[in-house]
Amino acid sequence: MIAPWTETVAAHGLPTGHRPPGDVLAASTWSRLVTECRRRRLCGALADAIARGSWPTTEAQRTDAFDAQRAVTSRDLLLEQHLLGTLARLESVGVQARVLKGPAVAHLVYPDPALRSFRDIDLLVPGDQMDRAVATLMGVGARRRYPEPRPGFDRRFGKGAAMRHTNRVEVDLHRTLAQGVYGELVHRALAATPSATFTLAGREVETLDRTGLALHACVHAVLGSAPPTLEDLRDVAVALHHPRIELDDLWERAEAWQATSVMCHAIGAAWTELRLDDEHPAIARANRHRPDRRDRRRMSPYLGPGRDTTAMTLGQLGAIEGLGPRVAYLRAVVLPDSALRSPTRRWRRGVDSLRTRLRATSRTRRRPTS
Amino acid sequence: MLWRRLHDGWLLVAADGFDDPVHLEGSASDVWELLAVPHTIGELTRSVVAQFGITDVAARGAVESCVAALSRHRLIEADPAGVVRDAEIAPPSSPR
Numbered sequence: 001m002i003a004p005w006t007e008t009v010a011a012h013g014l015p016t017g018h019r020p021p022g023d024v025l026a027a028s029t030w031s032r033l034v035t036e037c038r039r040r041r042l043c044g045a046l047a048d049a050i051a052r053g054s055w056p057t058t059e060a061q062r063t064d065a066f067d068a069q070r071a072v073t074s075r076d077l078l079l080e081q082h083l084l085g086t087l088a089r090l091e092s093v094g095v096q097a098r099v100l101k102g103p104a105v106a107h108l109v110y111p112d113p114a115l116r117s118f119r120d121i122d123l124l125v126p127g128d129q130m131d132r133a134v135a136t137l138m139g140v141g142a143r144r145r146y147p148e149p150r151p152g153f154d155r156r157f158g159k160g161a162a163m164r165h166t167n168r169v170e171v172d173l174h175r176t177l178a179q180g181v182y183g184e185l186v187h188r189a190l191a192a193t194p195s196a197t198f199t200l201a202g203r204e205v206e207t208l209d210r211t212g213l214a215l216h217a218c219v220h221a222v223l224g225s226a227p228p229t230l231e232d233l234r235d236v237a238v239a240l241h242h243p244r245i246e247l248d249d250l251w252e253r254a255e256a257w258q259a260t261s262v263m264c265h266a267i268g269a270a271w272t273e274l275r276l277d278d279e280h281p282a283i284a285r286a287n288r289h290r291p292d293r294r295d296r297r298r299m300s301p302y303l304g305p306g307r308d309t310t311a312m313t314l315g316q317l318g319a320i321e322g323l324g325p326r327v328a329y330l331r332a333v334v335l336p337d338s339a340l341r342s343p344t345r346r347w348r349r350g351v352d353s354l355r356t357r358l359r360a361t362s363r364t365r366r367r368p369t370s
Numbered sequence: 371m372l373w374r375r376l377h378d379g380w381l382l383v384a385a386d387g388f389d390d391p392v393h394l395e396g397s398a399s400d401v402w403e404l405l406a407v408p409h410t411i412g413e414l415t416r417s418v419v420a421q422f423g424i425t426d427v428a429a430r431g432a433v434e435s436c437v438a439a440l441s442r443h444r445l446i447e448a449d450p451a452g453v454v455r456d457a458e459i460a461p462p463s464s465p466r
Contacts, residue, residue, distance in 0.1 A: 051377035066378050074391040077372045077383045084385055114374045201372050201385035 002230070003036035004029055010230040010274060012045040012054075013115070014237050017275035020055045030061050034068055040231045043069040044115040072117040079103070080200055082169050083121050087205065089140065090123075095133045097123040097206075098195060100174060100216060104207035107198035109214065109239050116235075120170040124190065124208070127175045130154045130161065137163045137171060145170070149336035150328075157320070157329045159183050177216055178223040180312030181298050184319035185258040186219065192256070211249045214239035218266035219259055223302045233270040240267065240282045247282055261291035261299060371445055384444040392443050397422060398436045405446060408453045411437065 005025065008018040025033065037046045047069035049055035050062055057065065080103055090097050102118025110116045125133045134144070134154060145162040148154050154161050160174035176187035193212045197204040208216060217239050221232035239245060254260040267286035270276065276283065291299065301311035313333055320326045372391075374381045379395030380402055394402050397418055404417055411433055418429040437454055440446040448454045 047377055066376070070376060070378075070381065070393060073374050073376065073381050074383075074393075077374065077381060077391045080372045081383060081385060081387070112375070114376055203385075 003032035005033050006036045006040065006042070006230060007273060007275075009033070009037055009042045009046045009049065010040070010234045011237075011276070012049045013111070014234075014241060014274060015277040015280075020049060022056070024056050024058055024061065030057075030064075034064060038068055038072065040229065041072065041117040041119065042231060042234070043072045044112075044117055045234070048112075048115060069114070073114055076103075076106070076113075076117045079118060079121055079169065082165075082167075082171075083205075084200060084203065086121065086123070086137070086171055089136055090125075090133055093132055093136050095125060095129045095136065097125050097133065097173075099198075099205055099207040100124050100177070100213075101220070103200070103205075104198060105213055105217065105235055105239075107200075108196060108207065108210055109217075109235070109242055116238075120172060122172045122174060124174050124177075125160075126191070127155050127187070130158075130173060130175055133173050134161050134163065137165075137173070141166050142171065147336075150332040151337075152328075153332045156325065157316070157332065177219050178302075179309070179316070180223075180301060181315035181319045182219065182223055182259060182262065182302075184316050189257045193253070210239070210242060210245050211253050214242070214245050214250055215253050215257060215259065215263060218254075218263040219257075221266045221269065222262050222299075226303055226305060226307050228266065228269050228273075230273060233266070233273050236266050236270040237274050237276055240270070240280070247285060251285070260289060261295035264289040264291070265299065265303075382440075382443070382445050387444060389443055392439070392445065394436075397432055398439075401433060401436045402440070405440075405454060408449075410453055414454070 005021060008016075008020055011018040024030075034043075034046070037043045043065070046055070047065050050057055050065050083099065083103060087097060087099075100122040102116070102120070102122065103113075106113035106116035106118065123133075131152075131154065134148075138144075142163040142165045145164055148158070148161070154173075154175060158175055159179050160172055160176070163171045163173060165171065176183040176190065178186060194209040195206050196209040196212075197206055199205070207213065214236075217232065217235040221228040221236050224232065250263070251260065254263040264286035267282055271278070271280075271283045271286075278284075298315060301308040301315060317326060317329060320329055372383050372385055376393075379393055379399040381391045381393055382402070383389060383391040400421060401414055401418065404414055409417075411430070414433045414437070415426065415430045418424070418433055419426055422429070424432075437446065437448075441448070446454055
């Protein structure tokens with residue numbers, strides 16, 4: 001259960017119906033709130049609310065909140081340091097990576113980067129450069145968190161590869177922005193998604209343009225976890241309130257990504273959870289959108305508490321173009337390399353589940369003819 | 371250099387270093403903000419005297435120890451004429 005007042009912190013700085021407490025919180029409630037804010041990267045929002053005088057605290061609580069923000073922000077700076085090193089290494093071998101999520105959203109979408117902390121580094125890498133990117137990071141000691149099911153899977157079908165360095169910093173190399181069918185659909189549109197840059201230590205770092213970052217926030221909120229997390233919905237809300245993100249552009253981009261229903265779902269969830277202003281044109285427009293049958297079918301495996309990874313896999317199979325690639329994908333998922341089988345419990349579960357599903361489908365199809 | 375402006379000061383770290391970020395608050399934070407443009411130690415001292423109403427000697431001591439700490443972390447650099455400035459990138463001229 002979420003600690004009381006967390007939603008109020010998540011909505012800080014936005015036009016919200018959540019009101020800060022009228023009085024100083026009791027010690028136990030405060031302690032739970034700070035722990036939750038650390039976990040949900042909301043320390044910047046809490047510190048900002050206190051500094052602006054809109055959140056009553058004792059002197060000790062104020063110090064506590066600022067100490068927590070300093071700790072998470074120190075980590076952010078060390079991650080940015082790591083990011084610059086990683087980008088330089090990738091660039092030296094010809095990998096053109098674009099920064100996603102945390103640092104990019106903090107610098108280009110939030111009014112102040114101190115309001116948005118992050119836990120890892122996410123990079124978008126063109127599919128044909130994935131193998132080189134993975135090898136480069138492994139060359140400096142990083143290890144994959146999950147093995148590649150078969151050689152070439154990252155490059156052709158995977159969402160990406162999660163790499164963990166010896167200092168525990170995680171760098172996620174993304175080929176696309178979601179698992180399953182949406183991963184495939186979005187991947188086709190990503191090459192045409194314009195870039196923008198932000199400055200880190202005097203260096204221009206490439207990312208998606210703000211519209212792309214806003215749409216990615218929506219996609220990640222809905223397709224990345226079920227139900228969407230408060231911190232992800234805060235990203236959606238902050239992006240939708242950014243003065244330089246035009247709704248027409250956002251809707252057009254969502255069409256190109258075939259993710260309009262996903263985006264509208266994210267906007268609806270953000271407005272509900274954060275109790276945002278109902279008059280905002282984004283929510284009015286999102287409420288008018290009715291997902292068609294195909295979109296409802298596509299989205300269903302991602303929604304609800306038990307995300308159906310098997311259905312996501314089958315969804316992606318249906319979206320892959322060409323018989324050869326489909327067979328290669330299915331082979332990689334159902335029959336991963338034998339050397340990779342033992343340590344990959346996660347894959348094992350998925351494979352077993354998929355085999356069961358395929359057998360059931362096959363029985364269903366046979367029945368009418370028998 | 372990488373930085374964040376916090377409500378109680380600044381967090382800074384060299385872009386290519388292995389140090390932990392440095393937290394500047396109080397007069398150290400003011401000295402850092404002055405370094406958005408190059409200053410000599412004397413100019414920094416006079417600014418601190420004017421802002422905090424302390425003696426020249428105390429201000430100079432505070433400025434020198436602050437500048438030494440920032441140099442140690444490679445966050446500022448001094449040219450041969452003794453003019454000090456931030457190492458790579460100026461902080462924003464006005465806080466949020």
